[in-house]
Amino acid sequence: MISLNYRDSRPIYEQIKDGLRKLIVTGGLGPDEKLPSVRALAAQLAINPNTIQRAYNELEGEGYIYSVPGKGSFASANAGGDDGRRQELERQLRELLAELRYLGVTAEELSALVKEAYGT
Structure with a gap:
């Protein structure tokens, strides 16, 4: 799904954000498809959940994902409509x-x- 490059000069949350954005834009994540939970993705990538949360918050601010309380985060049908x-x-x-x-x-x-x- 997402791979991290620890030699990349960009912060980890930006790499995650860019990876998820690319998946959404290219159709790897379809409209309204559920994203992994913050904890699950953090465990998968072996990083702090706050890093994932920051990436999710920024993607939501840009219109690429939306959150449903108690349900999780989902790819937006009008990704990047901002x-x-x-x-x-x-x-x-x-x-x-x-x-x-x-x-x-x-x-x-x-x-x-x-x-x-x-x-x-």
Whole structure:
């Protein structure tokens, strides 16, 4: 499900958050699918449950998951529906595009990457 890289400069909770976000966005976790409990995932990854809770809280704030008291956390059907998150991703994409242009990547190469990502 999620693997941690202890040599990664990012904090553990961010690695967990990114791993879960990727699972949700790619369909590895379907809409309304239950996520592992905080304790279960903490035990599986052998880390502090507070670390998992922090990742879950941030994902919920970004709209990727929702919590039902007494039931657990679930993947959101409209994952990432938050306009703030979309704007942040668009900003990051612009930065990446500027760097790729600087490195000599052509518009045609970028178009091919976009088509590949969208499966068209």
